[in-house]
Amino acid sequence: MGYISYIALAVFVAATATAPALDIKLPPETMAFKQDVGAEIANGQCLTCHSVEYVVIQPPMQRAFWKAEVQKMQQKYAAPIPDNQVEAVVDYLTKNYGVVTNNTQTVSAQSPATTHANTADAQQIATKYGCLGCHNPAVKLVGPAYRDIAAKYKTDPAAAAKIDEQIHKGGSGKWGPIIMPPFPQVTASETKVLSEWILGLK
Secondary structure (H helix, E strand, O other): OOHHHHHHHHHHHHHHHHOOOOOOOOOOOOOOOOOOOOHHHHHHHHHHOOOHHHHHOOOOOOHHHHHHHHHHHHHOOOOOOOHHHHHHHHHHHHHHHOHHHHHHHHOOOOOHHHHHHHHHHHHHHHHHOOHHHOOOOOOOOOOOOHHHHHHHOOOOOOHHHHHHHHHHHOEOOOOOOOOEOOOOOOOHHHHHHHHHHHHOOO
């Protein structure tokens, strides 16, 4: 290593040593998980990365959705959730924030039984094709929130056809530069269930 290289290294070390530490202050947590069996696991694992509000704002979902979310956090985002705690936290989230306790919020012009069945079917399809890795019913992830899609196409008579085309052909530009890959393997009946569920979200 030459003399100039030693000088450059010394300057870099000195600059690094004197640089002020980055101080990041997060807003204080103002909500708390519902007290029930498993709440201590949710407090210990979920709050490591996000707030209680992130869980609370999710629409009521089936167990398959919550399990997919927990596994995504664990496997894709390296959340340190032990394998032996996954089922417990999924049970807690399903019981306290899923359709078991919140199904009264999903009442629409359809009968509760029909709405419940359609929602469950749509969630299973969305989980099957990995849709929930990029989309969330209530908040923007990689792609737009499903509620935002419903709001955009609320008065569009061709809404279902546009969602069908987006699913099967993919594309970008409608919601930003990120490209949505095509999913031609999604059947027509599955697409119909997905589009009806998405457009029915409030």
